[in-house]
Amino acid sequence: MVDSGTSYRDKVSQLISWGHWFSFFNIIAAMLLGTRYISQSGWPDTLLGQSYLIFNWVGHFGFLVFALYILIIFPASFIIPSQRLMRLFAVIVATVGMMVLLLDIYAYQTLHLHLNPLVWELLLSGEKTDMNAHWQYLFIAGPVIFILELVMAEWVWRKLRKLTRKRVGVPVASVFALCFIASHLIHIWADAFIYSPVTAQRSTFPVSYPMTAKTFMEKYGLLDRQEYQRLREQRGQETSEVIRYPLEPLSFASDANKYRPxxxxxxxxxxxxxxxxxxxxxxxxxxxxxxxxxxxxxxxxxxxxxxxxxxxxxxxxxxxxxxxxxxxxxxxxxxxxxxxxxxxxxxxxxxxxxxxxxxxxxxxxxxxxxxxxxxxxxxxxxxxxxxxxxxxxxxxxxxxxxxxxxxxxxxxxxxxxxxxxxxxxxxxxxxxxxxxxxxxxxxxxxxxxxxxxxxxxxxxxxxxxxxxxxxxxxxxxxxxxxxxxxxxxxxxxxxxxxxxxxxxxxxxxxxxxxxxxxxxxxxxxxxxxxxxxxxxxxxxxxxxxxxxxxxxELESQSxxxxxxxxxxxxxxxxxxxxxxxxxxxxxxxxxxxxxxxxxxxxxxxxxxxxxxxxxxxxxxxxxxxx
Known part of the structure; x- marks a missing residue:
């Protein structure tokens, strides 16, 4: 019984340690894919806006992947007895997660929307359009992602002892945590003072719900609600993207100055x-x-x-x-x-x-x-x-x-x-x-x-x-x-x-x-x-x-x-x-x-x-x- 208990604890401990490193490498993969959101949304003009984007990029994807690990893979480590079967389960979860991320990236690039009921309706529609044709090709990447996740899972398992000895887990986790906290603190300030280079980024990444604390700040005298309302009325909503208007310099007909009603x-x-x-x-x-x-x-x-x-x-x-x-x-x-x-x-x-x-x-x-x-x-x-x-x-x-x-x-x-x-x-x-x-x-x-x-x-x-x-x-x-x-x-x-x-x-x-x-x-x-x-x-x-x-020209436009x-x-x-x-x-x-x-x-x-x-x-x- 003692040996059996020790063996179970050792297996679970080993799986948890493996799960941490497996999640870390998936965080890096998700961050690399996440650069597509940044390239699509544009680079902020201000230093604070750029700092927030970097902190949010690191912290948000770190949080998303680690939350997936905590909610699904971590509990499964105690339930699935076979280490090989547990690793396969984690690979399937990671593959599904990466596929959903790829779909969201495609939706964001195509429609400027993250996955939501409308996007799913469009994707699953029976209409024959370029969008429906293109997004189905993404499923070709499914087997490739599965194989890559399987290779990564096996490599981490084989190198687990060496990775554990490096003792870099705490510093790495601290970096992700600090970036996550810093991004939310910056957004709290930007939201209170309607700083658009930051607040405009609130919908850049999927499942993004940046923190606000106007009531808390007002309670402790850090925010003047009347001044906030005045600024909001002047500037409108807090979010905006960089607009290109007009798309090209205007040109005029040669007789432009002859008739000016x-x-x-x-x-x-x-x-x-x-x-x-x-x-x-x-x-x-x-x-x-x-x-x-x-x-x-x-x-x-x-x-x-x-x-x-x-x-x-x-x-x-x-x-x-x-x-x-x-x-x-x-x-x-x-x-x-x-x-x-x-x-x-x-x-x-x-x-x-x-x-x-x-x-x-x-x-x-x-x-x-x-x-x-x-x-x-x-x-x-x-x-x-x-x-x-x-x-x-x-x-x-x-x-x-x-x-x-x-x-x-x-x-x-x-x-x-x-x-x-x-x-x-x-x-x-x-x-x-x-x-x-x-x-x-x-x-x-x-x-x-x-x-x-x-x-x-x-x-x-x-x-x-x-x-x-x-x-x-x-x-x-x-x-x-x-x-x-x-x-x-x-x-x-x-x-x-x-x-x-x-x-x-x-x-x-x-x-x-x-x-x-x-x-x-x-x-x-x-x-x-x-x-x-x-x-x-x-x-x-x-x-x-x-x-x-x-x-x-309305008639000709149909x-x-x-x-x-x-x-x-x-x-x-x-x-x-x-x-x-x-x-x-x-x-x-x-x-x-x-x-x-x-x-x-x-x-x-x-x-x-x-x-x-x-x-x-x-x-x-x-x-x-x-």
């Missing part, structure tokens, strides 16, 4: 597409029927910032934080500046969205000239100021006027204007029980009706002064507004991706273009290439600076879907359904009325196009930002 953009916050009717907005409806009216136009997002970003940059909202972090101005604005367009910027809410002064207009924006009047008064003042500014424009100097109006978005404030739609909110109706969907919708209609009268005066001035003959006019919105039409208790905006929140007006006056109602699907992403190609004579292909297409969303969600809008994919890879498919389709599945080929578009403007693995 003026440009006027009216952005009505929160105005949904069905408000353009002869009852609610008669003036704008008349203007739409007399010009180009895009009947199926969608914002690039259901929130303020991403909707504006898509309009000016021509890129999906997922790129917004990268552009804001790097302070990249839209190529549209840079081109207008190069062509010496005079800027006239007017806003009813004092350009309160940070993206205006952080990147879109940057230093050209004077935010101290507007008063803090109610939205309806501030909008009227902004329109008056724009009218005065327009009167002073010289005929031989091109100009760009931008007018942002907030009355519709702030409809609950009400105002001293006509209220033709009743019952509606007013100063005497503060009770929550009175704020039914009908009351709120009528108040919204009243705000739109009032703003229509104000815009009617602006349009009339343009017509009587003759400026329309040489001015491109765009009237649209950053997003729509919902009043629970979907029956999902969704109100306002940024609560779901129904057409009520995404579909917005797009009315465009283009000199010498006949009136037309266009039913092809269009998007805010199409605005930048339209203006760049058809107004500013840019000859570079649109896909070098935008994800959209020229609005005048577009079957448009893209929307933000940093959290990917939204694919098709005529009969909408697919929403969150950042964790979970997806839902809805019909045209935004009713969930329980059996709905995303189309692999379509999502492959979308994923490609969402990573196309990031630096490729073989390109270092200068």
């Amino acid at each position: 003026n440009l006027l953009v009216v952005m009505v916050e929160g105005l949904r597409a069905d408000m353009l009717n002869p009852v609610t907005m008669p003036h704008l409806h008349r203007f739409a029927t007399d010009n180009l009216w895009f009947k199926n136009h969608f914002s690039s997002s259901n929130d303020d910032m991403a909707g504006l970003f898509g309009f000016f940059y021509g890129l999906p909202g997922s790129y917004a934080q990268s552009a804001r972090t790097e302070g990249l101005r839209p190529v549209l604005m840079d081109t207008l500046n190069q062509r010496r367009y005079q800027l006239g910027l007017f806003s009813g809410d004092n350009f309160s969205n940070p993206i205006y002064y952080q990147s879109i207009f940057s230093r050209a924006l004077d935010r101290d000239t507007q008063s803090e009047a109610p939205a309806w008064q501030a909008d009227a003042s902004a329109i008056t100021s724009m009218q005065s500014w327009l009167q002073g424009r010289q005929a031989n100097t091109p100009w760009f006027g931008y007018l942002e109006l907030a009355t519709v978005n702030e409809y609950e404030q009400g105002g001293d204007y006509a209220q033709p739609f009743q019952p509606a909110l007013n100063s005497g109706m503060a009770g929550v029980d009175q704020q039914t969907g009908l009351v709120l919708k009528n108040s919204y209609n009243n705000a739109a009706h009032y703003l229509d009268e104000q815009l009617g005066e602006l349009i009339q001035q343009l017509e009587t002064s003759g400026k329309l003959a040489n001015t491109v006019v765009m009237i649209t919105a950053n997003h729509g507004m919902e009043f629970n039409e979907t029956g999902m208790n969704s109100w306002g905006s940024n609560s779901n991706y129904s057409r009520y929140q995404l579909q917005v007006p797009m009315v465009m006056h283009w000199p010498n273009q006949p009136a037309e109602q266009i039913n092809h699907y269009s998007s805010h992403l199409d605005v930048a290439p339209t203006l760049m190609e058809s107004m500013l004579s840019v000859s570079s292909p649109a896909d070098s600076y935008s994800s959209g297409v020229n609005l005048f 577009r079957k879907w448009v893209l929307a969303g933000d940093s959290r969600d990917i939204v694919v809008i098709q005529p009969q359904k909408t697919t929403v994919v969150d950042k964790f890879g979970n997806y839902k498919v809805y019909d045209r009325h935004y009713t969930p389709l329980p059996e709905g599945k995303p189309q692999l080929s379509l999502l492959m196009q979308v994923m490609h578009e969402l990573k196309r403007f990031y630096y490729p693995e073989d390109h270092e930002p200068q």
Whole structure:
């Protein structure tokens, strides 16, 4: 019995010692494979960002492999009696782990996503695509990895006594532990102070959940929560990748300076597409029927910032934080500046969205000239100021006027204007029980009706002064507004991706273009290439600076879907359904009325196009930002 017990303990002790060294060499192998994530994501610019990447690379893969050993191989050392069988079991576990890592690397390189439900759905789909064909070749590596693991396991077993005598186990383990701890401590600080060269790396490696401790730091006076909220509001989300925008320097047609029409953009916050009717907005409806009216136009997002970003940059909202972090101005604005367009910027809410002064207009924006009047008064003042500014424009100097109006978005404030739609909110109706969907919708209609009268005066001035003959006019919105039409208790905006929140007006006056109602699907992403190609004579292909297409080429493009969303969600809008994919890879498919389709599945080929578009403007693995 004593001999048997001693033999068992010796076998287990030997297997545990072997398992440690076997895990160590697998950590080295995983780290070498993990360099693919680094090459795909790019090398950080700052010393702290580079230090964090190295610490995280060493510590994270050391933790992953060792955790696999502790959870599976270590307990099995006490259960499986045969040392040979135990080593074979460990080799199988290691082979499976390496295969999963290879699959994750392939998914990250192809889709910029780690393994998640969506990726598995795509990989296991029966559709015949290049992705499905390529990833199946990875299984050819399975036998090769198994043989290499078997050889390594046997070599470690034979050299175990010599390896044990070197007494390097503790120093090696200490290095991995220190790197693991250091990476999390650095991320705690970076997360608290929104240091993007570090926080942007939180999703570089698989199963990565870096530590945060804002509550702990605030408790002990190490973090000012108000200052943190202020920084976060200014900088947006904490993560960003290095964006390459545009993909190549722009080129212009030889006759670029011969024709320079003026440009006027009216952005009505929160105005949904069905408000353009002869009852609610008669003036704008008349203007739409007399010009180009895009009947199926969608914002690039259901929130303020991403909707504006898509309009000016021509890129999906997922790129917004990268552009804001790097302070990249839209190529549209840079081109207008190069062509010496005079800027006239007017806003009813004092350009309160940070993206205006952080990147879109940057230093050209004077935010101290507007008063803090109610939205309806501030909008009227902004329109008056724009009218005065327009009167002073010289005929031989091109100009760009931008007018942002907030009355519709702030409809609950009400105002001293006509209220033709009743019952509606007013100063005497503060009770929550009175704020039914009908009351709120009528108040919204009243705000739109009032703003229509104000815009009617602006349009009339343009017509009587003759400026329309040489001015491109765009009237649209950053997003729509919902009043629970979907029956999902969704109100306002940024609560779901129904057409009520995404579909917005797009009315465009283009000199010498006949009136037309266009039913092809269009998007805010199409605005930048339209203006760049058809107004500013840019000859570079649109896909070098935008994800959209020229609005005048919609028919030839045969577009079957448009893209929307933000940093959290990917939204694919098709005529009969909408697919929403969150950042964790979970997806839902809805019909045209935004009713969930329980059996709905995303189309692999379509999502492959979308994923490609969402990573196309990031630096490729073989390109270092200068």
